[in-house]
Amino acid sequence: MHRTPRPDLAGPPPRHLPALRDAVRTLLGLDDDTAVVIRQLLRTVAGRPRLETVVAVLSMDGGTERWTLRGPTDRITDDDLRAVLLRRGPGRDPA
Numbered sequence: 001m002h003r004t005p006r007p008d009l010a011g012p013p014p015r016h017l018p019a020l021r022d023a024v025r026t027l028l029g030l031d032d033d034t035a036v037v038i039r040q041l042l043r044t045v046a047g048r049p050r051l052e053t054v055v056a057v058l059s060m061d062g063g064t065e066r067w068t069l070r071g072p073t074d075r076i077t078d079d080d081l082r083a084v085l086l087r088r089g090p091g092r093d094p095a
Helices: 016-028 078-085
Strands: 035-045 048-058 064-070
Touching: 016 035, 016 048, 016 078, 048 078, 064 078
Parallel strands: none
Antiparallel strands: 035 048, 048 064
C-alpha cells in the first residue's frame, strides 16, 4: 500500500534536530556506529494533549536506551538533556 506523508509532516527535518543529536552524542560519549533517534510525540494526559520528546540510543550490539523529556524538540536545552540522560537507575525509561 502506497502511503502519502501528511502535508504537515512533509519536508526536511527541523534545523535544531542535528544539534540535539550532537548534544546527545557528546553527553553520552557515543561513537559514530551508535544511532541516536529523536522524535516528538503528542501524548494525551488526563484528557489534555501534551508534546513530549523521546530520545532513543541504539547501539550496534543490540542495546537500546530511551528517555522522555517534557516539551517539544525545539524547546529542549542542553541542561534538559544533561538532567535526564545522565540520570541513572529507576528514573530512566524502560527500552
